[in-house]
Amino acid sequence: MSNLTMTEAIENLKSEDVSVRKEAIESLIGVTDEEAIDPLIEATTDENAQVRFKAAEILGNMGNVAFDRLASKFTSETGKNKRFLAFALKETNNENAIPLFAEAVSDEDFGVRKVSIRALGELQANDELDTIAKGLDDEDWGVRLATIHACADLASDESIALIKKARKEESDKDFKKSCNKALKKAEKVKKAKAEGKVVSNTIPMKTIKDMEKTNPQKAIKEYEKYVSSETDKDAPYKRLAVLYRKLNMYDEEVAVLEKAIDVLSEKKPGKEEWFEKRLNKLR
Numbered sequence: 001m002s003n004l005t006m007t008e009a010i011e012n013l014k015s016e017d018v019s020v021r022k023e024a025i026e027s028l029i030g031v032t033d034e035e036a037i038d039p040l041i042e043a044t045t046d047e048n049a050q051v052r053f054k055a056a057e058i059l060g061n062m063g064n065v066a067f068d069r070l071a072s073k074f075t076s077e078t079g080k081n082k083r084f085l086a087f088a089l090k091e092t093n094n095e096n097a098i099p100l101f102a103e104a105v106s107d108e109d110f111g112v113r114k115v116s117i118r119a120l121g122e123l124q125a126n127d128e129l130d131t132i133a134k135g136l137d138d139e140d141w142g143v144r145l146a147t148i149h150a151c152a153d154l155a156s157d158e159s160i161a162l163i164k165k166a167r168k169e170e171s172d173k174d175f176k177k178s179c180n181k182a183l184k185k186a187e188k189v190k191k192a193k194a195e196g197k198v199v200s201n202t203i204p205m206k207t208i209k210d211m212e213k214t215n216p217q218k219a220i221k222e223y224e225k226y227v228s229s230e231t232d233k234d235a236p237y238k239r240l241a242v243l244y245r246k247l248n249m250y251d252e253e254v255a256v257l258e259k260a261i262d263v264l265s266e267k268k269p270g271k272e273e274w275f276e277k278r279l280n281k282l283r
Contacts, residue, residue: 006031010039018048025054030061030216037066041073044084056084060091061217067094074100083111090119093221098125105131110140117143121150122201129158136166144170145178152182153201155189202226205235216243227259232267234260234274241278254282 004012004027012024025043028036036058043055059066070092074085086104089097097119104116117135120128132154135147148166151159163186167179202225211219220243226236237260244253257279264272 006033006036010036013039013043013046013051018051021046021048021051025051025058028058029054029214031058032062032065032217034065037062037069040066041069041085041088044088045081052084053087056088057091057215057218059088061215061221063092063221064094067092067096071097071100074104078108080109080111082107082109083115086112086115086119090115090122093123095123098123098128101125102128102131105134110138110143113138114140114143114146117150118146121153124154126154126156129154129156129162132159133162136162141172141175145175148175148179148182152186152189155186155193157190160186160190197229202229205233205239209239212239212243216247219243220247227256230263230267232264232271234264234268234271237264237275241275250282254279257282 004024006028009024009027012020015021015024021043028040040055040059044052044059046052046055059070066088070085070089074082074089077085082104086101089100101116101119101123102125104112105120107113107116113135117132120132125132129151132147132150135143135150138144138147144166148163151163160183163179163182167176167183170176170179203222205226208219208222211222220240223236223240223243226233227240237256240256241253241260244250244256257275260275261272261279264275
């Protein structure tokens with residue numbers, strides 16, 4: 001476990017020794033200080049893939065704190081140096097990035113095109129369906145696949161029709177299988193939307209629990225998806241409250257406790273008691 005301070009870690013990102021840079025980037029996981037933004041942006045072009053990915057992941061988990069500088073750098077950067085900036089920008093989950101991703105669908109770099117199209121799907125950019133559809137004619141197989149997944153995320157009649165069209169025209173068997181999976185997902189999401197259910201892309205709770213020690217900010221974002229969907233499971237609310245406490249996020253802890261009480265008292269009466277006791281101790 002590294003004992004580096006944030007200042008030391010930022011300085012060590014400049015080291016010529018890759019092991020030193022790896023230690024530095026690991027030390028910055030969970031950081032939210034604006035001072036780290038520019039050095040992390042610079043690290044997204046590090047020669048080491050692990051450093052590049054971790055830097056992008058940290059920036060993405062910083063969310064709105066890093067968004068403006070990320071967006072500015074993403075707009076001005078070119079070539080493969082833009083790839084991990086695209087990933088970081090996608091991970092902020094900020095709708096203001098939609099115009100940037102829409103423009104980047106025509107980027108010269110296939111990696112940027114792929115991430116941008118995927119991001120438009122995740123951000124539910126329904127107005128950009130025609131832009132997303134351009135990816136179906138892309139020369140890169142990965143970009144075409146990302147387009148299918150983006151259409152599944154949107155789960156509209158129009159996007160589903162595009163998946164079916166792509167499946168019909170594509171000869172690659174693996175691609176056709178991906179289309180079938182995308183269609184299954186899209187139909188499920190479409191049905192949920194029609195029933196008025198909140199739809200979110202969540203990952204298994206066990207995976208998030210394992211993430212808490214190594215990437216608490218990411219874990220928080222994933223638990224928040226469950227809470228936003230007003231799940232009747234108490235675990236996401238509990239884990240989120242615990243993480244907020246560890247990070248001294250008092251207002252956020254109170255908010256999730258109140259949310260849990262409102263939702264669980266209606267959906268699972270009795271399950272709200274743990275949250276009421278915890279809330280009373282805070283006040």
